[in-house]
Amino acid sequence: MGIATSTKPFVERVEEAKKDKFMQASVAKAQDAQWDKREAARKELGNWEQWRDLGEQIRQHVIKYLPDYLEEFADNVEKKGGHVFFAKTDQEATEYIKDLAVKKAVKKVVKSKSMVSTEIDLDKELMKLPGVSVMETDLAEFILQEDNWDEPTHIVFPTLHKNRDQIQKVFEKLGYTGSNEPEKMAKFARKYLREYFLQADMGVTGCNFAIADSGMINLVTNEGNADLTMAIPKTQVVVMGMERIVPSLKEAEVLDNMLSRSAVGQKLTSYCSFSGKRTDDESDGPDDFHVVIIDNGRSNALGTQFESVLQCIRCGSCLNVCPVYRHIGGKGYGSIYPGPIGAVLSPVLDGYEEFGDLPYASSLCAACTETCPVRIPLHELLIEHRHVMMDKLHTDHSLTNTIMKTIGVGTGSPILFKSAMFGANTASKVVSHHDHDSVAGFLYETGRIGKLHKPVPKFARGWTDIRDLPQPAKSHENFRHWFKKHKQEQAAKGGK
Amino acid sequence: MGNANREEFLDFLAQKAKRPRHQLHEHPFQPLNDLPETTLSGKSQDELLEIAQKNSEAVKVDFKKVTTENLGKLLDEYIAAKKIKNLILPTTDKWNEFNLDKWQKEQAATYWQPQAAREVNIKTAQSADGAVGFADYLLAESGTITVATTAGQGRAFNFLPTHYLSIIKKSDIVPRTRQAMDKYDSDIKNGVLSTSNINFITGPSNSGDIEMVLVVGVHGPLDMTYVVVEDL
Amino acid sequence: MKVAIFSTCVVDLFFPKVGQAMTEVLERFGCDCYLPENQICCGQPTYNSGYLKETDKTLHNEIDSLLSVDADYIVGPAGSCVAMLRSYKNSLKDDPEYAQKAAELADKSYEFSQFLYRVLGVVDAGAQLDAKATYHRSCHMTRLLGEATAPFVLLDHVKDLEMTPLPNIQNCCGFGGTFSAKEPEISQTMVDEKVDSVLSTKAEILISADPACLMNIGGRFSRRGEKIKIMHIAEVLNSNVDVKRIKYKKDIEKVEQ
Numbered sequence: 001m002g003i004a005t006s007t008k009p010f011v012e013r014v015e016e017a018k019k020d021k022f023m024q025a026s027v028a029k030a031q032d033a034q035w036d037k038r039e040a041a042r043k044e045l046g047n048w049e050q051w052r053d054l055g056e057q058i059r060q061h062v063i064k065y066l067p068d069y070l071e072e073f074a075d076n077v078e079k080k081g082g083h084v085f086f087a088k089t090d091q092e093a094t095e096y097i098k099d100l101a102v103k104k105a106v107k108k109v110v111k112s113k114s115m116v117s118t119e120i121d122l123d124k125e126l127m128k129l130p131g132v133s134v135m136e137t138d139l140a141e142f143i144l145q146e147d148n149w150d151e152p153t154h155i156v157f158p159t160l161h162k163n164r165d166q167i168q169k170v171f172e173k174l175g176y177t178g179s180n181e182p183e184k185m186a187k188f189a190r191k192y193l194r195e196y197f198l199q200a201d202m203g204v205t206g207c208n209f210a211i212a213d214s215g216m217i218n219l220v221t222n223e224g225n226a227d228l229t230m231a232i233p234k235t236q237v238v239v240m241g242m243e244r245i246v247p248s249l250k251e252a253e254v255l256d257n258m259l260s261r262s263a264v265g266q267k268l269t270s271y272c273s274f275s276g277k278r279t280d281d282e283s284d285g286p287d288d289f290h291v292v293i294i295d296n297g298r299s300n301a302l303g304t305q306f307e308s309v310l311q312c313i314r315c316g317s318c319l320n321v322c323p324v325y326r327h328i329g330g331k332g333y334g335s336i337y338p339g340p341i342g343a344v345l346s347p348v349l350d351g352y353e354e355f356g357d358l359p360y361a362s363s364l365c366a367a368c369t370e371t372c373p374v375r376i377p378l379h380e381l382l383i384e385h386r387h388v389m390m391d392k393l394h395t396d397h398s399l400t401n402t403i404m405k406t407i408g409v410g411t412g413s414p415i416l417f418k419s420a421m422f423g424a425n426t427a428s429k430v431v432s433h434h435d436h437d438s439v440a441g442f443l444y445e446t447g448r449i450g451k452l453h454k455p456v457p458k459f460a461r462g463w464t465d466i467r468d469l470p471q472p473a474k475s476h477e478n479f480r481h482w483f484k485k486h487k488q489e490q491a492a493k494g495g496k
Numbered sequence: 497m498g499n500a501n502r503e504e505f506l507d508f509l510a511q512k513a514k515r516p517r518h519q520l521h522e523h524p525f526q527p528l529n530d531l532p533e534t535t536l537s538g539k540s541q542d543e544l545l546e547i548a549q550k551n552s553e554a555v556k557v558d559f560k561k562v563t564t565e566n567l568g569k570l571l572d573e574y575i576a577a578k579k580i581k582n583l584i585l586p587t588t589d590k591w592n593e594f595n596l597d598k599w600q601k602e603q604a605a606t607y608w609q610p611q612a613a614r615e616v617n618i619k620t621a622q623s624a625d626g627a628v629g630f631a632d633y634l635l636a637e638s639g640t641i642t643v644a645t646t647a648g649q650g651r652a653f654n655f656l657p658t659h660y661l662s663i664i665k666k667s668d669i670v671p672r673t674r675q676a677m678d679k680y681d682s683d684i685k686n687g688v689l690s691t692s693n694i695n696f697i698t699g700p701s702n703s704g705d706i707e708m709v710l711v712v713g714v715h716g717p718l719d720m721t722y723v724v725v726e727d728l
Numbered sequence: 729m730k731v732a733i734f735s736t737c738v739v740d741l742f743f744p745k746v747g748q749a750m751t752e753v754l755e756r757f758g759c760d761c762y763l764p765e766n767q768i769c770c771g772q773p774t775y776n777s778g779y780l781k782e783t784d785k786t787l788h789n790e791i792d793s794l795l796s797v798d799a800d801y802i803v804g805p806a807g808s809c810v811a812m813l814r815s816y817k818n819s820l821k822d823d824p825e826y827a828q829k830a831a832e833l834a835d836k837s838y839e840f841s842q843f844l845y846r847v848l849g850v851v852d853a854g855a856q857l858d859a860k861a862t863y864h865r866s867c868h869m870t871r872l873l874g875e876a877t878a879p880f881v882l883l884d885h886v887k888d889l890e891m892t893p894l895p896n897i898q899n900c901c902g903f904g905g906t907f908s909a910k911e912p913e914i915s916q917t918m919v920d921e922k923v924d925s926v927l928s929t930k931a932e933i934l935i936s937a938d939p940a941c942l943m944n945i946g947g948r949f950s951r952r953g954e955k956i957k958i959m960h961i962a963e964v965l966n967s968n969v970d971v972k973r974i975k976y977k978k979d980i981e982k983v984e985q
Contacts, residue, residue, distance in 0.1 A: 014913050024917075030708050032896070050529055057528050066513070067506040068520035074502060080692075086505035139714055140705035157708065164707055182706035186714050193715065198622060214684065216692075224655050224701040224716025230693070231651035232618060242509070247525045249681045253673040254532055256696075264704070267551070267638035268673070271716070272696040279692045281610060281647040283617045295505070302512040323900040327917035360911060363904025363918070364776055365867035386778025400910065404774055408782030411737065411769040412789050424741055439950040441933075441958035442745040443943065448950060462909035466916040467947030470742045479739055479747035483763045486751065 002090060003119050003350055005151035006334040010357035017332040023153075023161045027329050030160055034320045037265025038371075045261060055258050056375040058251045059311035062212075062243075066302075069212045069245045070293060076215030082277045082289035086242075090120035090296050097122065097204070097237055100290060101129055104235050106202040112219070112226035113138035114206025115155055115314060116241045116294055118336050119349075122204065123149070135196045137225040139189055146170050153330025155337065156263050156316035161329055193225070203229035203286070207240035208259065208313070209252045210291070216276045217291070218252045220259055222269045230275050236286035242293050243310040249274060255313055258373040262315035297349035305384050309344050311374045316341075318368035318378055324361055333358060340368035340378045347385055356395060359385035400459045421480070424472035439468075447471030532674040536637050544636040544669045545724060552639030555699030556712060558721040559639075567725060568599035571628060571661070574721060578659045580626030584608060587648030590630050594663060594725060610647035618652050627657035627717075633679070634664045634722065637672040638698055641722060644680065645693035654695055660717035662697075665728035731759040732797045734804035734813065734837065737769035738939050746939055749962035750805045750840050756969065757848050759803075766793035770812040775819075777906045787816055791829050794837075801847060802837045805962055807869020807937050810839040814873065839869060841937050841961050845878035845977075852885035852975035856968040860890045861959075862931035864922070864945060866938035867900050879937050879961055886964060887973060892929040896921070903944035919948040926956065933957045935964055 006013055017023065042048045062069050074084040087093035101109070109126055111117065111134060123134045123145070136145040140158040144150045147170045152158030159167070168180040171188060178184040205226050209218040217238050219226045230236055246252045252274065260266045278285030301307050319325045319339030330338040335346040335355060343358035359382045368378040389395045390404075410416045428449055437444070449469040452461050463469055475481065510517045539547065545561070552559045562570045575583060583605040591600045606620045621627070629649055631641035641662045645651050654660070670676055673696070683689035701716030712718065731754055739747045751761050771786040790813070794802050804810045817834035820826045844850040863883060870876045883891055902908060902918025922945055926934050934949075934956050936942050946958040 011913070014911075018913060018917060026707065028921075033708065035898070046535065047531055050531055054527060054529055054531060058525070061525050064513075064515065065520040065523065067509045067517045070509075071502070071506055071517075072520075084502070086501050088505065088508070137715070138705070139703045143705070157705065159705055160708075167706055182709040182711050185706060186703060186711040190714055194622075198618070216694075222701070223703045223714040225714070227651065227655050227695065228715055231655060234614070249677050250532070250674070251525065253677040257673060266555075266698070268635075268640050268696060268698045270555075270698050270701055272640075272698075273693065275651075275693040277692060279690055281690075282645055282650060282692060283608075283610070283612055283614050283647070284650045284652050285645070285692050293505075295509075299509055299512045302509060303514045307513075321898070323902070323918050324914055326899070327921075328914060332914075360907070361914060363867075363900045363902060363907045363915070365900035365904065366871040367867065367898065367900070370871045383776055383778065386776070387780050388778070390778035391781050404777050404779050404906070405782055408774040408779055408786065411771060411774065412782075412785030414766040414768060414789065414793070417737070417768040421740060438953045438955045439946050439958060440956070441946070442743055442960065442963065443946045443958050444950070445745065446742075450951075459906075459909050462912040463947075465912050466951065467908075467919065467944060468950040469947060470943060472741050473744050477744055478741070479735055479744040480763065482744050482748055483733075483751065486748075 002121060003336045003346060004334060004354060005331065005336055008334070010334065013332050013334050014328050017328040020329065022163055023329045024327060026160060026163065027326050030157065031320050031326055034265060038262060038317060038320070041261040041265045041267060051258060052373055052375050054254060055373050056311065058246060058254060059313070059374045062245050062247065063307060063310045066243065066245070069247065070242065072212040073210050073215060073245060076213065077276065077289070077291055080215055080277050082215065082291065084291045084293060087292055087294045087296070090294070093120050093239065093292050093294050093296070094122055094125040096292055098125060098129060100235070100237065101126060101132060101202060104202065104288070106235065107131060107133070108196065108200045109134045109202045109204060110197055110200040110229050110233060111136050111141070111204040112206065112221065112229045113141050114204070114239055115336065116206055117204060117239050118152065120239070120294065120296065122239065135193065137193050137197065137229065139186060139223060142189055142193065143167055143170055146174060152336055153338065154316060154319055155314055161331065197228050197232055200233045202235045202237065203233035204237045204239065205229050207238050207244050209255060210240055210245045211249055211252055211274065212245055213248045216274045218256065219273050219275070220256050220269050221271050222264070224271055227271055227273055230273070230286065231284045234286065235288040236290065238291045240291060240293055242295050242298055259313050259315050262317040262371070262373045301348050306344070306348050306381060308376050309348060309381060311376050312341055312345070313374055315373060317371045317373065321367040321371045323365060323367065324363065328361070333361070340382070344378055344381045344385065352389055352393065352395060356389055359389070399457050403457060403459050421478060422475045425474045428471050443470050444468070446473050446477070536671040539636070539671060541666060541669065544671060545666060548634050548636040548639060548669050548724070551637060552699070552722055555639050557639055557699050558719065560721065560723045561726055562723055563727045564595040564725055567594060567663070567723070568596060570723060571599060574661055575626065578626055580659060582606065582624045582626070584621055584624035584627045584653065584657055586629050586653065588630060588646070594728065608648055608650050608653045617650055618656070621652045621656040624657040626659040626661070627653060628661045628663070629653060631662045631664045632668065633676040634669045634724065635672050635676060636669055640696050640698040642676050643695045643697065644689060644691040645695070646691065651693050654697065655716045658718055660719070661721040661723060663723045663725060666724050666726045667728060669724070729759055729801065730797070730799040731761050732794055732799035732802045733761055733763045734794060734802050734810065735763060735767065736804055736806045736809045736939070738943065739805055742943070743939050746805050746960040746962060749960065749966040753844070753853060753962055753966050754803065756971070757844070757850065762797040762799060764793045764797050766796070770809040772809065772812050772905055787820065788826060791816065791826055791833055794833060795829060800836065801843060802833065803840055803843045804837070805840050805960060806939055807839045807866050807873050807875060808940065810837055811868045811872035813837045839873060839875060839937060841879040841882050842873070842875045845881055849977040850974070851881055851977055851980060852973055853882060853965040854969040854971050854973040855965045856887035856970065857964055858888040859932050860892060860930065861933035861935050862892045862894045862926060862929045864894060864901060864934060864936040864941055865897050866936060866941050869937055882965060883935065883961065885975065889964070892931050894929060895925045901941050901945050903941050908944055919944055923948050923952065923954060927954060933959050935959050935961055937961045
């Protein structure tokens with residue numbers, strides 16, 4: 001299914017999400033806890049805005065010279081005896097990896113968490129090979145796998161939508177007999193997965209950053225499974241989005257610091273590793289080291305107004321501050337890349353037909369832009385997507401489109417606006433009512449408009465379906481009228 | 497595949513971006529500030545030790561300070577306290593540096609062996625319930641030890657054993673990631689260091705994947721002890 | 729000092745009291761206020777919906793109108809709309825006719841409380857209000873205009889007003905302009921949480937510097953039948969004023985020295 005996690009339409013997904021009270025509570029709790037941890041970690045580091053400048057500069061620089069850095073990286077991997085394959089599509093990537101698995105007579109594959117491997121459906125492709133089994137070893141990904149390959153709902157906390165009881169049930173199928181305590185369930189997973197690790201002959205990892213001048217890859221994790229994936233199997237495959245590259249170990253180190261703080265509020269995660277093909281005198285680590293560099297739609301952003309989306313370091317902090325994600329969760333977005341970054345990235349990768357709803361799933365509150373450690377102007381890019389869809393592709397043919405264009409005309413012409421101010425009160429009178437008055441103050445001084453019904457356009461009903469609308473001021477009571485009178489009175493008094 | 501596959505891919509990116517290839521040599525990366533170097537700089541080694549201790553303990557590390565004279569005794573106590581039965585040690589000439597030659601020879605330990613096959617060393621590490629190893633640097637800011645993989649202290653050495661103790665010289669405490677990275681970067685480029693893998697390890701393995709409750713010890717060691725040798 | 733009032737379409741259409749209160753406060757502090765006749769709207773409804781082409785005329789009209797009065801400053805009662813005015817400088821930077829005018833406009837535009845605090849240096853506007861209140865911080869005023877201090881300082885100095893912090897103050901109320909009408913399902917969950925947060929403070933009054941957020945939150949309060957009084961910050965700062973109480977930043981600094 002690639003990056004789509006659902007075949008249902010957006011409205012249905014939102015409807016379902018609204019009913020999922022557990023999910024909403026757990027996302028809210030996670031957001032609130034992460035808010036405190038993240039802000040404290042950034043504050044303790046100090047000069048956060050200048051760190052963001054540096055993070056942005058590094059990412060902009062490598063995107064600008066992306067082909068050169070990829071070339072340098074590939075040269076250095078190959079110099080050390082590794083292999084690099086450039087895949088334009090998900091299919092090219094999975095075919096290469098499957099061919100390799102066949103050639104190496106691989107039986108057991110261990111994987112550490114990688115969003116790009118989910119994007120290209122690597123697990124399912126590998127399992128099509130006879131005699132090959134695949135094991136996700138990140139605790140969350142393992143839970144998803146064992147729960148009939150459930151889809152991730154967060155790029156850093158993939159099982160945010162599941163509670164401990166649900167996870168206990170998943171583990172019971174594997175022979176777990178203990179309680180629902182996270183500590184005990186994690187111990188069970190440790191033992192279960194350790195046995196698998198020791199037999200694995202292929203390891204698949206993602207890549208936080210590829211180091212161009214050394215040919216190493218950098219992984220930032222907490223559990224230690226990625227390091228076992230890079231230590232034990234004879235063959236290692238690294239799948240990386242083509243933009244995940246830095247000039248040297250130094251820039252990797254800067255971004256690791258920013259990533260850890262932004263993603264989980266830690267100064268560094270438990271394990272930050274820089275790794276490649278084993279040297280001749282070392283006994284573990286991969287004999288065979290393959291890096292698969294994947295485009296799969298990323299190049300759609302190059303040279304366009306969306307290029308900055310490639311700066312993303314997948315920290316997930318924009319999800320953690322997003323009030324829309326807070327209420328609809330990952331499943332509401334229907335993409336493995338949810339939240340603000342997902343709403344920008346998913347249409348770039350897969351087009352507007354599949355993901356054209358997502359740029360509208362935002363109140364443009366800019367919390368994402370404010371938190372982004374590499375200064376991606378996320379909310380502006382959402383407006384850009386809307387711009388492309390409305391002004392350039394004209395994807396909206398509804399009455400809403402006509403209304404928006406009318407507003408455009410009305411707000412551009414003083415005469416039209418004045419007549420609107422003059423007539424607004426009269427036009428709305430039929431629907432206003434005063435049947436309750438729980439709200440005091442200026443809002444409903446003229447009157448209150450309750451729920452509107454057809455034939456009022458859907459767009460206007462959208463407002464009144466859930467909240468009352470103030471009745472427009474009468475033309476002889478509006479602010480302009482008052483101001484004119486006020487100035488006349490001042491003049492009459494001989495004041496200024 | 498090789499070159500043709502690569503060239504086509506990279507040319508396509510350049511064309512999409514409307515920027516010609518091979519411009520980088522004239523525009524190398526120049527960082528716009530020196531925060532990585534200046535943050536937490538100017539501290540004495542004593543101050544760094546204090547900061548390192550605070551930050552290590554914050555990530556659930558058992559942090560100990562000792563002199564070479566008492567190091568062996570401390571290790572004995574550690575092994576007894578953790579009830580370690582199968583100890584794994586690295587093959588290294590550092591024992592001498594830390595005045596641990598005698599201690600090492602007294603241990604009924606297994607070793608990560610430079611000449612042994614992958615399977616042999618992994619099996620040894622998997623069977624070990626405790627590891628005592630050496631770190632290259634300790635980062636004060638984050639409570640992180642750094643270890644470059646060597647023939648005598650392989651990758652899995654750091655991840656498979658149940659309990660893990662790391663010995664660090666006080667003089668190898670540095671402010672933060674940057675200083676350690678500078679040294680690794682230059683050592684690799686000057687051929688002083690040959691390694692395929694560098695681990696920055698900050699406390700024990702953990703996960704927040706179940707309801708974001710922090711669980712310690714998922715895949716890697718269940719606990720971490722750092723021992724700073726104050727007279728080195 | 730001459731001030732052009734940027735009234736905003738929401739205040740023009742719906743909320744005369746907000747405009748009045750703002751004018752009266754500004755005049756109290758010696759501002760000579762003008763209301764440029766041809767102004768309409770900052771352009772957010774269409775711009776933020778992706779109708780950039782359709783918005784051009786709106787932006788040009790707003791610039792021409794607001795600059796038609798030779799004022800020292802332009803002051804508006806809505807943080808979000810003022811942030812939009814300031815953003816013209818960037819969005820019209822390649823417009824040969826309007827780039828310079830847009831920059832001029834941006835440089836002298838202020839949100840009302842920001843203007844009082846940053847330009848006039850006011851910390852105590854002399855107001856008094858015996859009530860318990862909470863403040864909703866608008867996203868655009870905080871993040872796009874970058875003003876996260878002025879309203880809090882001014883409200884803290886209102887005599888007898890007890891301010892209670894709003895939990896999760898950082899979260900959007902679910903207004904989002906056309907978002908509130910286009911995605912009512914999502915907007916509802918957001919505004920419901922905001923209403924619940926306000927209720928949890930036990931405040932009698934909800935104050936903000938953005939009338940559109942208040943229209944949204946208040947509208948949901950009204951639909952749910954929950955009790956609250958809604959006030960714009962200008963109304964609060966115009967309540968029971970005793971000019972003897974007025975204090976400026978410089979007065980406080982003197983005391984501190």
